[in-house]
Amino acid sequence: MEKILKLNQKNLAEIANRIPCPTYNRSSIKTGIVHVGIGGFHRAHEALYTDQLLHDESITDWGICGVALLNFDTKIYHTLKEQDGLYTLIVKELDGSHTTRVIGAIVECLYAPENPIKVIEKMASPEVKIISLTITEGGYNYNEATKAFDFGNPLIQHDLEHADAPKTIFGYLTQALKLRKTRGLKGCTIQSCDNIQGNGHMTKNMLLSYVKRAEPELKDWIEAHVSFPNAMVDRITPATSASDIDYLTETTGIDDAWPVVCEPFKQWVIEDDFIAGRPIWETVGAQFVKDVVPYEKMKLSLLNAGHSVLGILGALLGYETIDEAVGNPNISAFLNHYMDVEVTPILGDLEGVNLNNYKQSLLERFGNINIKDQIDRICSETSAKFPIFILPTVNAQLEKKGSVKLAAFVTAAWAVYSLGKDESGKELTIKDAMKAALNEKANAAIDYPEAFLEIDSVFGKLKDAKVFVNAYTSAYQNIVNNGVETCVKDINTNVLNNH
Structure with a gap:
């Protein structure tokens, strides 16, 4: 058995002798995307598309900063932090075989509950052009009965009273966009990668509902400087099991505390509405269309x-x-x-x-x-x-x-x-x-x-x-x-x- 190698940047060259790894220089990649919700789906989907793109060495400005938003995201944050943002993607093919590779597109990780201001500053950074989201269907705070934003949610009430220490995505986005406006910076694209019809429209409507109450003078600026493309995302990504982790160690000698497993099929259909520029994801399989x-x-x-x-x-x-x-x-x-x-x-x-x-x-x-x-x-x-x-x-x-x-x-x-x-x-x-x-x-x-x-x-x-x-x-x-x-x-x- 080959010696066990802990997955991290230091060991990457040695790991590359065993399974495919990023060949691009990760230290030269700038963060162009802040992604909130660094669970399995994001890592099997947007982060993979981006990793494939970064193998074109002329592309250096679309690295991802992964944000763990919630208290129970502590484990994934610490895991990725210790592994320098690296993780293994295991594709389980229909014939029972496995295709394994290391993904390197997440070049920074932040834990929001520990340092909310750092996350707000990152989202407001001029080099960040896209803030993307996988916050689950429930994260949009939409009430089916009223067809409106749920201001009764205690976390939303907290954010309205504690602007500098938010707990929800709406509190973070509002403060980050406010900083962009007051600093005279350009706007950005907020891109939902969640399973909601019209997910861009939903994101915009829910955010503006919150902004009207939290920072009313920001609404017109958002309308003019922020875009919200709709997108359809698809890849079945089950929860990683202990046996998946053991399989990886036994077959490759790589110690990855949280690899991602997924099916071979993947699809990403996106409305081409990016106000501050975007990666050329279409060169690695995404579809850009007028109407999603x-x-x-x-x-x-x-x-x-x-x-x-x-x-x-x-x-x-x-x-x-x-x-x-x-x-x-x-x-x-x-x-x-x-x-x-x-x-x-x-x-x-x-x-x-x-x-x-x-x-x-x-x-x-x-x-x-x-x-x-x-x-x-x-x-x-x-x-x-x-x-x-x-x-x-x-x-x-x-x-x-x-x-x-x-x-x-x-x-x-x-x-x-x-x-x-x-x-x-x-x-x-x-x-x-x-x-x-x-x-x-x-x-x-x-x-x-x-x-x-x-x-x-x-x-x-x-x-x-x-x-x-x-x-x-x-x-x-x-x-x-x-x-x-x-x-x-x-x-x-x-x-x-x-x-």
Whole structure:
């Protein structure tokens, strides 16, 4: 066995004899991008595209400063700090092989709770042209019921009172942009890389809502000097497991405390709206387009919603990974029907996209037995995901008086899931900011199923849609009486008979 090498800059030349590593001079790279949220997805996606770009040695001004925003990001911050921003990307191919390389695009790391002013100063730095975000769907502080920014959030109230020590992205961005304005600097691009339709619009609307209250005189400057491109991002990136870390050490002799694992597929479709310049990511596979919306809608309502469908139904059946759920022919047939009957009719024309091929590719990607994407990861924060991935499909179908039965079934299954046990009575690991409220309404739903739909911040006005409520109530009773598998079989048979 080769000697174990700790992943860091000092050992990089030696590590390069074992697996591909950055060949560019990292010490000469300037930071042009501040990225907030340095979890697995960013490191498998934007940071990889940027790393590929930096191998063109004429490009030296697009290094990434990774910001760990939240208190629980301490571990990833310390890991990357100790490894000089370096980490290993392990791509799990469909044939079971692994492609491994070291990524070097993150050239600086900051931990926001430790030094908020340093992060604000970095975001305001003249060399920074882009501030990009992976802060999860819930990070945008949007309330589905009011369709507005949630000023009731205690963290937002904290930021309004403590401008120099913010806790949310809105507090940081506001203070950084204020510094740019008062110093007479240029604006920048704020780029969301989260799974939200119109993620650029959402970012702009939520930020301006906050700014109007926190720093009203800044609003016009932001409108004139900051751009917010929409983008569609795609790559399945499961949580890194201890066995992934062990595999890396055993096969390469490299000690990386937090490598990233992902599937081979990746996609990034971006609106070309960068007010202060941008990397030429299109040379390494990104697509720049005039209108991202159709691509986003397709991906969120098919891939992301599909993940949630498999996760919720799979969890109730006792599965632990997504490939196990999609390996159940009844569940995969149900997902197919959901995509064909309820989602496809609301997508409209997608130029250059073969939808049937796309849907088929999703089932193959979900079924990649090497990825082992944990169901509890996919089901985490469903309260933030449901309004974005599933509700738009339901609302569009209600408007055209189309089918909502399959989405209603998934919603009923989520209500049962929120009781906290699978069908065999085993405890479920539920990770959701609204866990207590979901559980309370799920318990009330035992006697009165509609109670679950009363969570306005998740379901909006869905409880007023009689057609949906009837389909949901019927599905709820069916699941309770017969179990998910029997219900899904019956639904599949009915769909086939009706089409």
